[in-house]
Amino acid sequence: MNHRFRAVASAYAASAYGNYLNLIALSLFSYEVTGTAFGVGAVAALRLVSGFAAGLLAGALSRRAGRRAVMIGADAAQGVAMGVMALCAEDTPLWLLGAAVVVLGAGNTFFTVSLRSAVPVMVGEEARTRANGMLVTGRSLGTVLGFASAAPVIGSGGYALAFTLNGVSFAVSAAVLLALRPHTDRADPPAEAAGGKAGPPPAGGGGGRLKGVVAGLPLLLLGMILLRGIDALASSSHNVALPVVAHATRPAEPAVVMTQFWTAWAAGTVLAHLALKRGRSERAWGERSFVLGTCAMSLSFVAAFLGLPALAWVAAAAAAGFADGWTEIVYTSRLQAVPDRERGRLFGLSAVAEQSGFALGMVAAAAALETWSALAVVAVFHGAAVCAALVLLLCTVRRRGATGSRPSTAGEEDEGEDSHGTRTGAGGLPGSRAGSHGR
Incomplete structure (x- = not known):
């Protein structure tokens, strides 16, 4: 470095x-x-x-x-x-x-x-x-x-x-x-077009700017970005619910409760960085790591609202932070594995998905808290993220089974007819994805 x-x-x-x-x-x-x-x-x-x-x-x-x-x-x-x-x-x-x-x-x-x-x-x-x-x-x-x-x-x-x-x-x-x-910026970006891959079509007459941003992207990458947006929507629930729980748990000092939670969360994200840094090669982390990390993060956030004893509550927040940091690092690294000319477009689309998910989630979670308990709201929203993650995992497994290929890695490309030459592998509003999760 x-x-x-x-x-x-x-x-x-x-x-x-x-x-x-x-x-x-x-x-x-x-x-x-x-x-x-x-x-x-x-x-x-x-x-x-x-x-x-x-x-x-x-x-x-x-x-x-x-x-x-x-x-x-x-x-x-x-x-x-x-x-x-x-x-x-x-x-x-x-x-x-x-x-x-x-x-x-x-x-x-x-x-x-x-x-x-x-x-x-x-x-x-x-x-x-x-x-x-x-x-x-x-x-x-x-x-x-x-x-x-x-x-x-x-x-x-x-x-x-x-x-x-x-x-x-x-x-x-x-x-x-x-x-x-x-x-x-690369002074002389590789000519991906020579391999038969067309650049993004101009936004305008072909159905609007958003269609131009999405056109030509690999389906699994789009699936990861969509899951990231759903994850942001789920994360909005614990951001809205945490102040409610903090006031109910410690009415005189709710800020202390929130500080403890986010401090434990931050410690978990640091541990995720250390684990990935000491782990396998950069090329080893694929979409399965991202999906499983998303599931672990959602389940940990739900556990934090179960009314656990203090030490277990802090452990749940730290586990959520670990999974949060893990998924963000793996997800970001995966998007960075695409050709340089496509990265800005992918990260722009990712920002759109995350902003949209978090904004919609903030409104929906706030409305749901009017009638449901904090635990119920967090469980429903993060349950949706777990379901979406499992769907993406199933699609990944079925796709590999259909093509008969070995598991892909972050830097490899697949020439399947629907992948446009790229296959998914290994990757910021806390609690406000702080980016969006802890976000």
């Missing part, structure tokens, strides 16, 4: 801290500006919608402008937005709040898509799983610190200080990218 990538990963962790500090600060600030719970929901929805739209554009933008330029531009735009919010914290008009959350939602998606698709270029194909693990670990630690420090930061310096710290975190990330100039 070269020193440039380590510096980028550290800057990413700092940016994650600012983001999750701001996640709490901006929610509370939105209530002050709008004065209603509906206003808070509308602001959150606007941020998610802007992220959804950015996911459709991110792949094409990173190809045209270059990934490093997109990341720097996203950091700069978000930093400026937070700087303006800090200066106007005492008297912020509604239109300015709306503009800021649009910039934050789109900027985060543009940055994440460009960073994830650039990892194999920065560290090499064989080191991408370790690199992804480093990014997941840094984000997890930043998430916990951001959540834990939100109350004291806002209490001591108000929303202006919280917005300032977030703006500084974006400035640090942009400065690292400007100073170190990591190599994020």
Whole structure:
């Protein structure tokens, strides 16, 4: 792992801290500006919608402008937005709040898509799983610190200080990218077209941009992306239900309960990185690892709402974090195994799936909690994710049985007629996939 990538990963962790500090600060600030719970929901929805739209554009933008330029531009735009919010914290008009959350939602998606698709270029194909693990670990630690420090930061310096710290975190990330100039784009991308693989059709007359983004992608990859979106929907349930349980369990100190949960979760994600780093070759982790990890994660989150004793509850949160980190690293590494020219498109589509799933899940889970218990809501939502994972596993097994091929690995290609030359193998809103899970 070269020193440039380590510096980028550290800057990413700092940016994650600012983001999750701001996640709490901006929610509370939105209530002050709008004065209603509906206003808070509308602001959150606007941020998610802007992220959804950015996911459709991110792949094409990173190809045209270059990934490093997109990341720097996203950091700069978000930093400026937070700087303006800090200066106007005492008297912020509604239109300015709306503009800021649009910039934050789109900027985060543009940055994440460009960073994830650039990892194999920065560290090499064989080191991408370790690199992804480093990014997941840094984000997890930043998430916990951001959540834990939100109350004291806002209490001591108000929303202006919280917005300032977030703006500084974006400035640090942009400065690292400007100073170190990591190599994020291939100078001479391989000519995949020579092998008979057509690039994505232009979006427009063929059924819209989304159809253009999806066209020509391998079915198993689309299945993994769809499962990732369903997983994000399931993750929204424990994000909505956890505050309810925290207030019921410890009415005087619900923040303590949430901090304990997310700290244990973050520790699990770190252990997942260590396990994958010391495990088998990068090429060994396939779609089965992703599917089984998704099942383990969902079952662990459900277990955390069973009313377990304190130590068992912490163990369940840590197990959920381990499975969460495992699936994200394996999933991301798998998408990075496709040809360089396709990565931006895949990660953009993945961002669309995750944003959509999480947004829909937040609304549905909140409505379900009005009549169901927290355990019932979490069990139903994560049960759906387990069912979807088993369906994908069945499709994978049947496909291999039909083709008579041996199990594929992350870097190999299959020439089956429906695969378009690629086969699936080995791979960020916590609890708000923190990305979306812990997310």
